[in-house]
Amino acid sequence: MTAPAAATHDHAPGRPRGPVRRPVLVATAVLVAAFAALPLGFVVAMTVDTGWSQTLDLVLRPRVGELLANTVLLTVTAVPLSVALGVGGAWLVERTTLWGRRIWSLLLAAPLAVPAFVGSYGWVSAVPSLAGLWSGVLIAVLFYYPLVYIPVAAALSRLDPALEETAASLGLGRWAVFLRVVLPQLRLAALGGAVLVALHLLAEYGAFAMIRFDTFTTAIMVQYQSTFNGTAGTMLAGVLAVLCLGLLAIESLARGRARYARVGSGALARPTRIPLGGYQIAAQAALLALVAAALGLPLWFVLRWTARGWAQTAPDDLVEALSTSFGYGAVTAGVTVAAAFPLAYLAVRQPNPLTRALEASTYVSSAMPGIVIGLALVTVSIRAVPDLYQSATVLVLAYVLLFLPRAAVGLRAGLAQAPVSLEEAARALGAPPAAAFARITLRLTAPASAAGAALVFLAVTNELTATLILAPNGTHTLATEFWARSSEIDYAGAAPYALTMVVLSLPTTYLLFRQSRRAAGRGGRSRSR
Template sequence: MITQVSAAEESGSTTSAGRGKRPRPPFGVSAVAVAAVLIALFSLLPLAYVVYMTAATGWDTALELVFRPRVGELLLNTVLLMLITVPLCLILGVGGAWLVERTTLRGKKVWAVLLAAPLAIPAFVNSYAWVSAVPSLHGLFSGVLIATLSYFPLVYIPAAATLSRLDPAVEQSAASLGLGAWRAFFRVVLPQLRIAMTGGGLLVGLHLLAEYGAFAMIRFDTFTTAIMVQYQSTFNGTAGNMLASVLVFICLILLVVEVRSRGTARYARVGSGAQAKALCLPLHAYQWPAQLALLGLTLLAFGLPLLFVLRWIIAGGTEIWAADEFVPALLQTLLYGLAGAAATTVVAFPMAYLAVRHASWFSKGLELSNYVTSSLPGIVVALAFVTVSIRLVPGVYQTTGVLIAAYVLLFLPRALVNIRAGLAQAPKELDEAAQALGSPPLLSFIRVTLRLTAPAAAGGAALVFLAIANELTATLLLSPNGTRTLATEFWSKSSEIDYAGAAPYALFMIVISAPMTYLLFQQSKKVAGQ
């Protein structure tokens, strides 16, 4: 199809359409720009909430609430958690990716999937399983254990994708200069993984800041668990707002550190010709130790949680499958997931269209606002919506619309990134040709651009659906009375120490998450191969 367009251009058939002109968006550039600006302003609501509440509190009171022993304790817990967990995730993620992609590891196709599988288990389900196995589990190192086993795939997936597309010529050149395998890895291969490592480390760090259920279950205090306690005791009190402001500040620091740590080096392959075949380092005597290490990691991160979920299901018998409790939770999870995914995908289109078809510093700035907001923990976003809805429009507090709006803000980048990639691969010349033949911009957009972008948009919607199905904190704070999702029902029953009753909800969250996790892994490999 692209070849036909190129031939038409060479024959001059598109001259009447105005060669080089960008296709008009369905509602005009100004309308799309206005929609994108409104979306950006809407996405900055949580930041505006934090700034407003800090200013309204007054500097003296704010400083008194921030600089107190409790905040110092939470800050120490958070810093230690991140300083230990993020490096461990980097070691496990990069190490697993290197074994799968760059060694003669046996069964590497199976291990490639198994190392991504723990991502299908929500961290609070992982914590539930480990508490079932070791009831005395609590404190910092318990948090490190659960967080590491839950989040190392966030590093493994991008690292494996990067290694699979890394040109082995750089390693061959290093070997020709006399560097051994290990020296070549640390001096040549590891620097090429900088983007994957910094991006994966950022995701791990943001998840650590946002996580509530996993740490609350093992009685490990973080900013998120403390904010939730403050909210439940004083209903969005001043102390909770100040904790939220500190949490937002830490998130912004993480974003700045990640951007600066990317560096300015070029990682793209610019030479001509076919890429050389990857060299696989023989493991020899290390084959069985590598197999046992991966087996142990997989059993701890995926096998143990699944085992204890199934164990509690067997222990609970048929009584835990009461249809009047389980079916409504499953249906509401599916409905909220579908509605949130659809709304997020629709909202993402104007921003993505402006970023791809009318790229400028203006569109990049608008797009950046969404990433900043999505990095904030769900509890901060939820508190912003609670405050705004109660003070400005009380009638919408705890309604489905507010909850869906929070989902949109939290997970907009998941749809935006996919739609942007889909639009970039949809030739604008086809839209131009359709408009040159007399088709109105809206009709040509639906018939051409929208159809070509649909697969990418569906992938983004699937990722948003997965995130909503496992979302806990925002749903607990914003859901209408009577709402029962798999995550909230699981949390309700596990909080009452009804571990058998919570097991079916955990199992279905895993069943829903597993295909989406596999899709994410396959998509990363597909992108790596392009």
């Protein structure tokens, strides 16, 4: 019989069959995308409502110029330094005879497990006078360079060394090979990491507020707390949103259409590692200093303050904050994965300009700082649905907006590994469409869904800015309890909450590191387009 055999072939894009109908999927995806566009719509609407003349008066104030100068100086200083540390650390681990490189590969990624505001807390404990631009650069570089290191190390691990060997055989020295052959192939990974660092810098509140360094986000928070979503704060949020969108546009232009990929599916050859020789000790000392500053010093002071403050921190308070964070994290993880599924499903099974645009909309919203998303949801809830203001529902929706891409990326990869032909084969063997979908597609995407949910869950437990704005009265999470106590200079009382957040973040950081390596391995076997 030929019918069953024919049913096992993938059907053409645009003609979906099965339990999930295209109109339902598209309608759901459009709703999710429209919701994701809410913060951008809020900024535009508030600008129109304020009026062009008043908007110019508010935006062209000297204070805005000062904040813009601080933010730009921070970004143009910290981002290149983060790229240099990330690329340099990745090169030492992946391309040299560095002693203990397996351990160093994990230690260099580990600072990502320390929330930046916890790292700032550790450094302020060590140096109470820490303040100003260069202190902001120090904190930013130490706690955000792993965003460059992880993708660059993954890219380096899959580069075919044949190009480097060919360049060397033509007479190029080691530095020339690195600059002219290796570095261009790392451009996409380094550029992507640099944009992530820049976006985090624009969104960061706690780390810079603790060292008294004014940025747009800290100024918006002060404006919000003093005048409750005043027009001046809204206009600052608009400028910040424009900066974020500008960064995404610059990254897109810089990335261009260049791609670097191997052709063929053969095994990667192992690169010849460069002997460090007399530089071995210097490299070990440099990495030790970096990890000590980014990981050792904050953890030392967190543990030190915890030892002092554990007795004065009521266990019930810590348990309540932990359970609240767990509750919000679990609910948000489930909602976010459910919201991301239609977008990822259409992007993989029905790729076309519409589905790509719907998927891209989620990245625009997540690129905006939590302060902008918080202000948008406060305004919408007060004007449209007053009963939802300061409710758990609004806070969960803010988390979904912030972390939707974390779930979508994993789901996209999982769905790509669950070909529709398997589902059709199950139906050809007699399984009902819904059962075939559940047993094949959902089952094969379960690991990716779980990984995405874990990333969202732990991101929620460490989120501060949107939580401070939107949390219902009487809500205490790990992040807000830490912030409340540290703001009162009660470092001993804040330390147990900081330690709990770090412990919860370590598994996610390791998961992110391992996923990037596996993705690099799969990428090395893909064909170039």
